[in-house]
Amino acid sequence: MTPGWITTTLLDNDTPGGWAVARSRDGFLHDTNGPLFPREWLKRQDLSVFAEHGIGHLDGEPVYLLELNAPAEVPDCSWQGLRAFMLQGDHTLYKVLGYAAQIGTWAREHRFCGSCGQAMVQVPRERAMYCQACDLRSYPRISPSMIVLVTRGDEILLARSPRFVTGVYSTLAGFAEPGESAEDCLIREVREEVQLEVKNIQYMGSQCWPFPHSMMLGFHAEYAGGDIVPQADEIEDAQWFNVHDLPPLPASRSIARYLIDLYLARRLGHAEPVLPG
Ligand SMILES: NC(=O)c1ccc[n+]([C@@H]2O[C@H](COP(=O)([O-])OP(=O)(O)OC[C@H]3O[C@@H](n4cnc5c(N)ncnc54)[C@H](O)[C@@H]3O)[C@@H](O)[C@H]2O)c1
Ligand SMILES: [Mg+2]
Ligand SMILES: [Zn+2]
CATH class of the missing domain: 3.90.79.10 (Nucleoside Triphosphate Pyrophosphohydrolase)
Incomplete structure (x- = not known):
């Protein structure tokens, strides 16, 4: 096990297991254990997910982001913005959420090609969205x-x-x-x-x-x-x-x-x- 947080583009969405965070316009879903949930459990909740991205490994365990169309009601959970996690929480966890937020923002803003307007697709093993018609790749914006x-x-x-x-x-x-x-x-x-x-x-x-x-x-x-x-x-x-x-x-x-x-x-x-x- 490698301790700490390491980002990666190598996770496969079809491999089950790991942790997941859910993000909507209201921030991250969290309960008394924090914003990381067993991924399979989170995917069984009634969430309107429009993108899933493997984002890294935390203490050796894979972590995924579920980017939602809208915040959802999940029993015993609430939503909290990234700024609050920065101000109060564990710094490593804030790093995970900060990265997830940037990937989520990029995924949300690159659903369609900025050149021709067609739907873009995720490129496997690279942090890029791709338009086949234009042969155009869009990377996260910094x-x-x-x-x-x-x-x-x-x-x-x-x-x-x-x-x-x-x-x-x-x-x-x-x-x-x-x-x-x-x-x-x-x-x-x-x-x-x-x-x-x-x-x-x-x-x-x-x-x-x-x-x-x-x-x-x-x-x-x-x-x-x-x-x-x-x-x-x-x-x-x-x-x-x-x-x-x-x-x-x-x-x-x-x-x-x-x-x-x-x-x-x-x-x-x-x-x-x-x-x-
Ligand atoms: N980490 C820190 O300690 C810290 C402290 C201060 C500011 N910041 C950040 O620095 C950044 C810049 O600071 P600011 O708000 O004073 O900027 P600024 O003085 O350039 O003014 C903001 C204006 O820049 C324009 N703008 C917004 N996004 C832009 C972009 N991506 N590229 C070019 N122009 C853009 C908009 O007109 C906006 O009103 C912000 O993200 C802010 O949150 C971080
Ligand atoms: Mg300024
Ligand atoms: Zn295009």
Whole structure:
């Protein structure tokens, strides 16, 4: 048995057994034992399944995703969103569900060919949907996104989006656009969101962010000029905060929090945090 979680495309839907998770627009089905159910039992429930994908092995046992047309009532079970599993649950389990969510989103959004509109089919042993008429393969979508902590000595720049939990401030982030390098994107996003210039851009690490399919590339950058002007609608407030006087910060498993904690650790001489994968 290999412990932990390993993704795979090699599982065969016709082989019975293993674990399964069920996903709908309301999140994942779970009971008091969590979101993993014996697969054969789950398939006997009254679920409207439109896609089944083998997604990996957890502690050596195969795990499948059942992607549903709609949430269903299952006795003694309820539905919970992925974010709640990230905030509360076991990290390995969150990794399983994060991967399942990305595969489910992709399966849902690639039922038909984007070129000719015909139904696509799953390719065995490859994570791809296939259109025979166009000989076109569609792979799971991953959206590169930059996230940056801008610093000025003992001060760090944090901002609030109107979507955030009340009081919480975070680092700046944004999606890469065609034609951009990671650094181009970072410079553009900082200009757009707060109208500042940055220098000494340093890559710090990356994190999968399955909401719904971002790959976060994390940086530190130093302030190089300008005065903060928050972007209308996107940024409710942005301020320089002293490292000894910080507002409520993002969730501890996020790369946003890691970038902040890493800078504080280096500035204040504490042990450095570890980035959750
Ligand atoms: N893990 C973390 O710590 C962390 C922290 C902050 C943001 N994020 C994530 O970073 C990503 C980008 O952050 P943001 O929301 O500030 O982005 P952003 O500043 O680029 O603004 C969002 C806007 O980008 C556009 N957009 C949406 N999806 C897109 C895509 N796939 N490609 C290009 N443009 C798209 C839409 O117009 C949307 O309103 C989001 O997925 C967000 O959840 C993660
Ligand atoms: Mg943004
Ligand atoms: Zn086609």
